Amino acid sequence: MNQKIADGVDLNILQTNQFKTIRLTVQLIAPVTTAGLTRRSLLASVLGASSQNYRDQVAIANQLQAMYGAGFNMNAYRQGNLAIFSISMRIVSPQYLKDTVDLQEQAIAFIGQLLLHPDVIDNQFNPVIFKREKENLVRYIESVADDKQAYAATELRQLYFQDTTQQMPTYGDVTDLATITPVELYAYYQSMIANDYVQITFVGNINEAKTLTDLAHLSFAPRAVVLPQIFYQQPLYNKIQTKTEVQNVQQGKLNMAYQISAYFYQEDYYATLVMNALFGGTPLSLLFTNVREKASLAYYASSAIDAFRGVITVQTGIESRQKERVLTIIEAQRQRIIAGDFEQAVFEQTKLALINQFKSSLDSAAYLSQQQFNQSFVPETEIDAEQFAQAVLAVSKQAVQEQAAKMQLQAIYFLKGVDTDEA
CATH class of the missing domain: 3.30.830.10 (Metalloenzyme, LuxS/M16 peptidase-like)
Incomplete structure (x- = not known):
């Protein structure tokens, strides 16, 4: 089932009894930019660390445990000319639960909390959380140089690609990262939520009518989205x-x-x-x-x-x-x-x-x-x-x-x- 929820917001449901779980994925998609790669990478850490309802990692872990050990992941990556910000959850399919808890609705509400109700103070991300996650990302980027295979792959990418957005690693740039503030990242986040193309995907044994009702927890305003073709094509060099x-x-x-x-x-x-x-x-x-x-x-x-x-x-x-x-x-x-x-x-x-x-x-x-x-x-x-x-x-x-x-x-x-x- 493919359905338009609003302009620029689409729902895909792959109905299957193949799994004992349901996988929910929300993807926000935009043209790839160098500034965007770094900010989306940092956002994946900041949004996944706390929200208005879940103030820290302990609260998030407790909620996941309460949802029968649900799995959760938030990341940012590039596919050709597109930058994708992705949130996914894995929950037990309802027919395998002994009680009548509405796990699907809880999962959608959980994603909605982390994605749409972030931990914001005075129109900026919580400075304490922001500082910690930014420092963690800096350490991760710097650690890549210690993995020589990964380092060589990064260097080859910078040598080969002519476009700076293709040269940059998915996780972003440490120099750019240093300039980002909690205020500026929150402004970028607001733009992403308002303007990115949104694709919501469910895989599993899904009650389609109920899913449309549950998606009220993930309310995205209509948006006009113009995306480039996904394939990046580079001119040939005259010499190696x-x-x-x-x-x-x-x-x-x-x-x-x-x-x-x-x-x-x-x-x-x-x-x-x-x-x-x-x-x-x-x-x-x-x-x-x-x-x-x-x-x-x-x-x-x-x-x-x-x-x-x-x-x-x-x-x-x-x-x-x-x-x-x-x-x-x-x-x-x-x-x-x-x-x-x-x-x-x-x-x-x-x-x-x-x-x-x-x-x-x-x-x-x-x-x-x-x-x-x-x-x-x-x-x-x-x-x-x-x-x-x-x-x-x-x-x-x-x-x-x-x-x-x-x-x-x-x-x-x-x-x-x-x-x-x-x-």
Whole structure:
């Protein structure tokens, strides 16, 4: 069931008896901006820490426990050109409760309390809560530099993307964070609540008529929303962007970004999905078996596809002195796919692995909820397991070869150990 609650406010209900729980998700969606990423990240912490009715984490935890151990999560993330602020809850489905408590209404009211009735004093967020959550976020952002794999991924993103909103991590920027005040964040929050496109999603055994009544606890005013297309498309660089950084690390990090032409469930998507799985996306992949296992040139080697931004990234952990050999052998694996130099058995096993992964994901209410979001912006994602399997199995060897040939190396980031020989 899909229904417009108000202008710019939509309700999606996926009716299913598949789960013993109900998942409720509220998403506020806006065009991604650098300032917005930082503020939405901080808002997820501030709004999730207290409200008018729940003054601290203890009160929130007690309420969740009273709702039969309900699960709750609030976060902010980016999907292509869109910034999403998401609140989700997981509650026991009513038919499994012995008493007659209205758990769904309680859950919707709980979300409404945290989202729409924040802990505000004198037209600003509670300064004590704000200060604590801001300091926590600063510490988290600073800690990323200690996780060298995450750090290298961040540096590659900044090197590859031309748009600053795509360069920035989802959690925001520590320099920008330092400038945000409780007054300014509250003003941003008010604008978000008033202007963002709102999508409310329920997954589970839902009483649809009752849900419409319960949603009175989540009253959003009508809004006129103009959103960009979800896919971010970047012009090609004339030459490969490179950056080498030296730190006192035991294991070098060599990360690469390839631009691709296929986007999420658009033309050539399935062929690109299979190609990436063959290249480095599964334990059967050429990067895993040949770079990591046979050549022993990497502690880890894999590739990942971001089909909302048209990029495949390669992540490796290596001995820094092996950098040039690793670059050469990674390119050799891509050339092998272009030439069709891979076993038919591996090709078929890779397809089956993708199909099984998709089928497994359908057992997750969280995935199905995200799929509802995806369908709002990419209608082609409305497929079932059988349709997905048929599309993957139909991918030809030639199609995979063509997509590998279309990969264009655009950026190389190298984090080099300080005490190693020159690579």
